[in-house]
Amino acid sequence: MKPEEHSRRQQELAGWPVTIETYKLGDVYHCTIANVDPGARFARADGSTCEEAESRAIEKATRYLAQTRKFEV
């Protein structure tokens, strides 16, 4: 199968730049979210629409990012 509607964009979530990548395979939309630096995937979700997959993944990502602490250096 060919992936369809592949998209990749950067935006900010909970104060952190992230990359959101989504594609459709068969009837399922897959969304993954990675931090921009260092580039690790840390949240993903599936859905029957692009919006559903992305909103689920963004909800998870926002929750995980809120736990990342910053220290003064």
Place this chain on the structure above:
Amino acid sequence: MTPQTLPSVLVTTEWAAQHATDAAVRVVEVDVDTTAYDQGHVPGAAGWNWTTELCDTLVRDIVPVKKLEELLGKTGIDNKTAIVLYGDNNNWFAAWAFWQLKIYGHEDVRIMDGGRKKWLAEGRDLSTDKPSFPAKTYKAGGPDFSLRAFLPEVQQAVAGKKAALVDVRSPQEFTGEILSPPGLPETCQRGGHIPGAKSIPWGKNCNEDGTFKSFDDLKALYAAQGITGDQPVIAYCRIGERSSLTWFAMKHLLGFEDVRNYDGSWTEWGNLVGAAVEKP
């Protein structure tokens, strides 16, 4: 790098597409996100889970030899098979698997340049079928621990300055501003870096499409930090997978002779009672 200049340890996505089902070739996906394989993979590719299949799940260690032999055997790999690895995050854990396969002496291991990112961007076929393979018998060699740095060697490197230390984490991890990549669990008690380490984030090895930079660009990147291959080098990150990618670039793309991956990395050093930590 252009396909014409690729070293033998790299294959293009096009090459992988053409050879993924060859009997003498086994393509294997290894991801940070262990569910990525299920979201669609290179048709004919096997999937390995780094959290259960490429490590010792009891003791913190690389995969035990018997477990590796069983994994390769059930993946239809024998000692002559060309193993082509790829994965997400520009091949972080593909490089981790490559490093372990070299420790255990597998001769023909390659990485699909650009990994999952490039494959997807090119709109290539994906499959959700999980292929089965005729079982093979595999006999591992080694282990060759000249590719691996353990804590005492890192401590000696810090004390004697006989090896260059390369920290491949992000600048924010290097300075101690954060303890883990954003969104991932903190796995250390202290932030910062090993004294004397040079900061060369792993991503600087790669182009925007996920492929490795050219030989000349890589050489310039490391030379700018005084890393020329004339002295031993130890690379580290948080848990050893990002540094596997840097180890791969230095050892197999630049040809540096003595390069070791410190897989204990910051989860070991940053939790070690009494260990010196540098924080700019």
